Amino acid sequence: MDKKQRSPKKQFIIETAARLFRDKGYRATSMRDLADAVDLKASSLYSHIKSKEELLRDICFENAHRFVNSMEAIEQEYNEPLDQLKALVALHITIALQDPTSITSFNDEWQHLSEPFLSEFLSLRKDYEKRFQQIIDAGKAKGVIKNLPTNMIFYTLLSSLRWIYDWYKPERNQDTTDIVEHLQEIILGGIVK
Template sequence: MEEAARLFREKGYVATTMRDLASEVGMEAASLYNHIKSKEEILNEICFSLANTYGAKMDEVYATSDTPIEKIKKLIALHIQINSMSSPLATVMNDEWRHLTEPCKSQFLEKRKQYERRFTDIIEEGIKRGEIKNVDSKIALYTLLSSVRWLQHWYHANRELDVTDIKGNIMEMFFAGLIENQYEWKN
């Protein structure tokens, strides 16, 4: 799976062949088919494995009595961890899911939508409680998620930085901002 993910990230899912994968793992292509039916099976496994990891963590975090801010911190920490430590897998899930076929594609998208709905619920609860500024919850969600996604492309080439330090910096910027004084955007 790791080698397939790395190849999918480097060449793209469509351009990667089973022969490429067999070569990477030191097998003949015919032998690989004894273990894997198709590269689509690999794509499904990668996408659903990570989607299930995110879903299980969301279930765990959502059910706690933590404040919305604490819940968001836990979820962002998960995204940082996965996008930095499992970067080829994260890249495939985030960029190559479009190549899933039905019914898997619809099932995957439903898992993603459910995760995003619950994350949005947490943000909206934070707004109601006055813990989070009154912002559009969808914009907040996608800003948070896209703000950690770059790690999947960047971190694997920059491993001299510690994930804990990266996590601390990102959390500081998310929750305290870059500017020392309070800031309010005005047109």
């Protein structure tokens, strides 16, 4: 599961799979498609990986752990709910800009995980969402966030952050800090008091 323990070839296969899963969807991506994309025969993939689903698992859990770990770091680094919220927004934006492919197939294709991995994934996600909403609640209690339904604020916020890859065109060479600032103004502007 650790990125560093993987062979370069396996890492290349996983990254290519993430791109195909994003572009065509997990189910519509055949192992023959993937084999072509990495210049192998389909059967040769299996000397590097165990199964098609293993690829999806690697992508989904790597990202899930990335978010959960960052959540812990942010909770420890900041005390004010508004600072934590800003850091979380910045985190989502940064990851979306750095690794748009992996994050997209993580967002959209986790539903094809089989048990028990599906439950494990959903439990990681639920934990993350719960802590995110607790920060919003803390902000509301402190009077720095508008008194609107927490789930409404949370999902609106998270949704805005999900589709950055859809409009962000890295070739325009925008400054990343500019993007983070603008998006924070748009996204947090309707939430903070």
